[in-house]
Each structure stands twice: as C-alpha cells, then as structure tokens.
Amino acid sequence: MIAYTIAMPDSSQARSALPAPIPVTLLTGFLGSGKTTLLNHLVQQPALCHALVVINEFGQTALDHLLVAHSTEQVVAPLAGGCLCCHLRGDLVQTLRDITWRFARNGQRQFDRVLIETSGLADPIPILQTLASHPQLSGRYRLDGVICTLDLCHGNETLAQHPAALRQLASADCILLTKPDQASAAQHASLRLQLDHINPSAARMEIRHGAIAADQLLELVSATHHAARTSNTPITGTALLSPHPLSMRHAGSTLPADHGLAATTVTFETPLALAGLPQWIAAQTANLPGHVLRIKGLLHIEGAAVPYAIHGVGHSIYPPVPLQSWPNVDRRSHVIFITHTPAV
Numbered sequence: 001m002i003a004y005t006i007a008m009p010d011s012s013q014a015r016s017a018l019p020a021p022i023p024v025t026l027l028t029g030f031l032g033s034g035k036t037t038l039l040n041h042l043v044q045q046p047a048l049c050h051a052l053v054v055i056n057e058f059g060q061t062a063l064d065h066l067l068v069a070h071s072t073e074q075v076v077a078p079l080a081g082g083c084l085c086c087h088l089r090g091d092l093v094q095t096l097r098d099i100t101w102r103f104a105r106n107g108q109r110q111f112d113r114v115l116i117e118t119s120g121l122a123d124p125i126p127i128l129q130t131l132a133s134h135p136q137l138s139g140r141y142r143l144d145g146v147i148c149t150l151d152l153c154h155g156n157e158t159l160a161q162h163p164a165a166l167r168q169l170a171s172a173d174c175i176l177l178t179k180p181d182q183a184s185a186a187q188h189a190s191l192r193l194q195l196d197h198i199n200p201s202a203a204r205m206e207i208r209h210g211a212i213a214a215d216q217l218l219e220l221v222s223a224t225h226h227a228a229r230t231s232n233t234p235i236t237g238t239a240l241l242s243p244h245p246l247s248m249r250h251a252g253s254t255l256p257a258d259h260g261l262a263a264t265t266v267t268f269e270t271p272l273a274l275a276g277l278p279q280w281i282a283a284q285t286a287n288l289p290g291h292v293l294r295i296k297g298l299l300h301i302e303g304a305a306v307p308y309a310i311h312g313v314g315h316s317i318y319p320p321v322p323l324q325s326w327p328n329v330d331r332r333s334h335v336i337f338i339t340h341t342p343a344v
C-alpha cells in the first residue's frame with residue numbers, strides 16, 4: 001500500500017502567502033451632512049487616488065456618484081434602492097467579493113483601498129458586522145476606520161429626531177464637524193456637549209466644504225487621535241434664487257416607506273429656468289408625504305453648457321452650483337426629495 005502524504009505549509013508561510021487585507025473606510029453621516037462634498041475632496045488627493053469608491057443611496061435614483069469628480073482610475077459603484085444596513089447588505093457583500101476581479105487589469109487589482117459612502121440613513125453597525133464577520137469578506141478586507149460627518153447647523157435637530165444619526169456618531173473613529181461657516185456658537189456648543197457623551201474618544205475636526213488632507217483620515221482604527229478644534233466664524237445672508245414660476249414637466253416615483261422615510265424622484269425632460277426654483281420646490285414638497293429632510297438634484301438650466309447641482313437640507317436650500325461637465329449622455333434634470341413621516 002502506498003502512503004500518501006499532503007505537504008501542509010506551516011502557518012507562518014500560509015499567512016505570508018495571503019494577500020494583505022484591503023483597507024476599508026466607512027464614510028457615514030446623516031442626510032445632507034457633507035459626505036459627498038468630503039468625498040470629492042478626498043478622491044482628488046494622492047493618498048486616495050487609487051481608492052475604489054462604493055456609494056449607497058436611499059432611493060431608486062442614484063445621483064451622488066454623478067456628483068463625485070473621479071478620475072478614470074477610480075470606480076464608483078452605486079448601490080441604490082435602500083440602505084446598506086438593511087436590504088442592500090447582500091449587495092455590499094457581492095460588490096466587495098467581486099470587485100477584486102471586476103476591477104483588475106492583467107491580473108493586477110486596480111485599487112488599493114475601498115471607501116464606502118453609506119446612505120445618510122444607514123446604521124453603520126450592521127455594515128461593520130458584515131465586514132468583520134462575513135466569511136467571504138473577513139480576511140480579504142480590514143476596517144481602516146469609520147468617519148462620520150455632522151452638520152453643525154442641523155445636528156441638534158437631527159440627533160433629537162433620528163436615532164440612526166446617533167448610531168452613526170457612536171460608531172465613528174473620527175467625527176468631522178461640517179458647515180462651521182453657517183453654525184451659530186450656541187449650535188456649536190450644544191453639539192460638542194452631546195458628542196462628549198455620545199462618543200468622547202473619537203477624533204473631532206471641523207471642516208469647511210469638505211476640505212481636509214486625506215492622510216488625516218487614514219489608519220484611524222490603529223492610530224492615536226488628537227482632537228483638533230478650530231474657531232467658528234458664522235456667516236449669514238446666502239443669496240437665494242429669485243421667485244418666478246418655472247415651466248416644466250415631471251414624472252414622480254415614490255419608494256415604499258423605509259424607517260418612516262420615502263424618496264421621490266422628479267425628472268424634467270426640458271431645460272429649466274433658474275428663476276422660480278424655490279416656489280416650484282415648495283409646490284412639490286406640499287404634495288409629498290411627511291416633511292422634507294433632504295433635496296438633491298442635477299439640473300439642466302436653460303442656456304447653461306454644464307449641469308448644476310442643487311441641495312437642500314431641512315428648510316435650507318443652497319444656491320445651485322455649476323459642475324465641470326455632464327457625467328453622462330442624460331441631459332434631463334433629476335431632483336430627489338427624501339421625506340420623513342414619523343410613526344404614530
């Protein structure tokens with residue numbers, strides 16, 4: 001009888017043969033708190049120029065990936081239609097499992113890290129659990145850190161009304177306090193007090209319009225943090241749009257409620273006149289369920305060669321901002337309204 005033996009590599013050899021796990025940064029933060037604005041800054045920097053960006057949006061129409069200016073080396077894979085923390089968790093596993101071969105050239109992986117922007121409504125804890133314990137992910141990926149954006153203007157209201165925002169902050173390694181230019185000293189002080197209770201150990205930094213050096217946000221899990229506190233200079237009197245009616249056609253669609261929330265997408269076939277947008281937005285919101293948490297859209301403005309991004313958070317609407325170019329051949333305007341109907 002011939003005895004067969006199987007040569008087993010010793011465990012240290014086996015370990016060194018395995019590719020190093022890919023670092024994953026989770027970017028969370030409530031609706032409109034500045035995640036995409038931050039992402040736009042980060043992906044332009046050398047430290048993140050080979051990152052693969054995965055974007056999850058609430059609602060069937062994904063816009064955020066169109067609003068992120070990314071080079072051809074970076075791939076944005078939108079996951080739309082719900083929250084990663086609930087019914088899209090399987091999609092995330094599949095995306096992370098497949099991206100190593102989907103985004104490979106000549107057998108070489110084309111990215112060195114992954115940045116996941118969660119929807120503004122997602123609870124990051126189930127996502128973190130999936131990353132850490134799913135058999136197809138753990139070992140291939142490692143958590144680099146959780147970054148949470150917090151809108152200094154709307155943060156107090158958000159924390160009072162939306163438990164998901166609390167969980168986002170509680171799981172953060174680094175909290176980025178956004179819109180310091182618009183927040184009052186009182187809003188600022190009250191949020192800082194709350195953060196001292198919710199997550200005293202997270203690093204805290206103030207950022208304006210997403211500007212921060214990417215390397216300050218890497219290796220957060222292993223790094224020791226020092227909170228950076230900068231001064232707050234509130235400004236007032238942002239110019240709004242002039243009040244004239246618009247002519248437009250639209251088609252709406254509403255998702256089934258999720259966390260008491262619904263997303264309605266309105267699409268315009270023809271270019272829009274800029275004047276009168278606030279009135280039109282007010283008229284649209286009057287027909288929607290609950291109250292509006294967030295408005296975002298990509299607009300084709302009459303006479304403009306480039307698209308405009310429009311944002312609203314709570315009752316504030318920001319002036320439309322011209323983008324560099326159209327992201328694809330679609331020249332229609334799309335506006336998404338996210339609304340909340342509290343449970344009775």
Ligand SMILES: Nc1nc2c(ncn2[C@@H]2O[C@H](COP(=O)(O)OP(=O)(O)OP(=O)(O)O)[C@@H](O)[C@H]2O)c(=O)[nH]1
Binds near residue numbers: 031035182208296318
């Ligand atoms: N004034 C001011 N506006 C800001 C700042 N950061 C972000 N914004 C604006 O806030 C609005 C919302 O920012 P986004 O980056 O789209 O927010 P988000 O977290 O990605 O939003 P969701 O996709 O809904 O989750 C945009 O109009 C931004 O230009 C800031 O520091 N100051």
